[in-house]
Amino acid sequence: MMRKLIIAVFACMAAVPAAAQTRTCSEMSGKLNEFILPPSAAPNDPFGRILGTVRGSLQGATTAFLTSFQPSPNGDVKITVIDTFSTDEGNNLITQGAATWTAVKPGFLAVDLTLVVAGGTGKFRDATGSLHLLGIGNNVGPGTGQFVQEYRGTICLTNQ
């Protein structure tokens, strides 16, 4: 009996840290307005960089650069990207994404992008989750054009 009691106490003690580190997941949604920077503003990013404003749950600023860019003969483009959000609250959220840009007409693209959360600073330290972005690229070319997108997803944070 005594042995069972001791095991139970140890089991509870072991469970305490797990309970203290539970995670809370929140729905995220909003809109993004991203501008492709000219080469002079991002000369070190060979596939280009965007700068944009963010509304909604991640309100603030965003910047992203392409890590790969694969055009296909039908005009569609497959890209991978690292996207950083800087919220008005002062936290950074870092994500990695992959997208297909579907050609609508020259310079105009339908965007379907999934961003996977890769961490961040402040409240986003150790964050996990993903965001799904749908939108349009207008007049897109090297160093010119913009993307107008909506985002929706879930981000999970460690309870402090």
Added chain:
Amino acid sequence: MMTKRFFVLASVTAAALCLPAAAHAQTCSDVSGKFNEVIMAQQSAPNDPAGRVVGNVDGSLAGATTAFITSLTPARDGGLSVKTNNAFATLEGNLLFATGSADWTFIRNGYYQVDLTLTVTGGTGKYANATGTIRILGVGDNVGPGTGQFLHEYRGQVCTR
């Protein structure tokens, strides 16, 4: 009569010559506000070896900003002389580009007083061919490679055509 005709002709010619100049006249506006910049982690800007910031802007240029350091030179008493390349994306949808020259005065490890002058080099939309200068005063908190932030106030003049 001849004198009057000459006067009219001269006036019309002069007015015609002035038109292009008037059409290209610049309008200068004062700009001011605040912004915060967060130093990005290296994984977010691996191609900018001296670092990149992203931030939020309030005031005349409300929107987003990003900048990267083009040179970083040690100065006296632990300070730094810094050159930057800045871009602002306003909520209106215009981009403004500038190059910067700053003195970072050392306060204590990781903390600097910043005095930065931006020279406007152009932009898009209403800022196409813009000129002007913007002075930025602020503080760098906990600044290091891939960490820290800057809190600034800006004041200046931007001229657009």
